[in-house]
Amino acid sequence: MRLLHIEASPDPASVTRRLSNAFVEQLKALQPDIGVTLRDLVAEPPPLLDAGWVKADLAQPHERDAAMQAAIAPSEAYIEDLYEHDSYLFSMPMHNFTVPANFKTWIDHVLRAGRTFRYGPGGVEGLLEGKRTLIVTARGGYYLSADPASDFQVPYMKKVMRFIGVTDVAFVHAEGTRMGAAERQGAIAEAQSQLAELARAWAQSRPAAEPMRGLG
Template sequence: MSHVLVIESSARQQGSVSRQLTEQFVARWQSSHPDDSIQLRDLALEPIPHLDANLLGGWMTPAEQQSEAEQAALALSNRLTDELLAADVLVLAAPMYNFAIPSTLKAWLDHVLRAGVTFQYTENGPQGLLGGKRAFVLTARGGIYAGGSLDHQEPYLRQALGFIGIHDVSFIHAEGLNMGDEFSEKGLAEAQARLAQVA
């Protein structure tokens, strides 16, 4: 039995293509893996603070010297990191905002990319500690960006996940969603077909 952690990052609760893809992915996954457990974290309903002095203090200050704000920031980071550590499969739903990922998803990454916990520094450079996990990234894009110079989602997420040892990453892009009905329908259909293959 595997544990699946799903991270939603769309600012919209209604009319979100990335949320639609997530629902379809989870339904197909549960059908194929009925014994697996699914955990959902919605970064729009439960926003995570951006990296700040309190979080840095919580990481770097001895426990007995931490302020209440630093302790609270560290407790949240620990909870998010523990969720990731417990997961066998990670699903990131990431609409494209201004050529990149939502700031809420970046904030989540800033809490879980942690030296000594999810990666470590060695004499040969950084080494990820989360090997063996799989990740699926579901994106929704108004234009067509895959493989182009304006796609700052996939390269960044591959690097960030690889940095902590997650190298088995599958991307499912729904593209052309704001380019008229023909492109939108085609882009969504292709994403759904790809989703059906991997889930």
């Protein structure tokens, strides 16, 4: 297994970091030959898209000069991460009902026509089929049952993953982490239990075949 682990919490002691790191350690114990790549979007924030990035994205690879190549380089690196790993672990708190800003910027870099999706006769076709994703979140309040209409994080991530061809998507949420000490510990314990079960399932299975690569 080749696992891409992306961390997006600005809090070094966050619930999501604690949970995702525990999940990785469980996987390593169950499958010692696992390869894990950690990308911390706080330690190394993805650059915001600018005019230079757009110009480079619209150009064909052979048309890019040195400045355009430099502008598009982070995007290319993030996309290569997606192709080179068969499993993804995205770890993030809910920020203002959706994903953190750094993770949204990462998404802006990796959703690129011709690289992670293409336009076909039937519409958009994702190019990363056969991958699997686990998304670990933490929420200060309760959204799954109490206020699902305000949860834009889950539907957004489902859409993003489907758009690039990833349909095997699992979520583990720690909810109510700011509703009191007992609620926080209960949420963490429940999430840990779910993650332990997922670690066993992932260690016993393999993702599907290698996807088609987009143009570099």
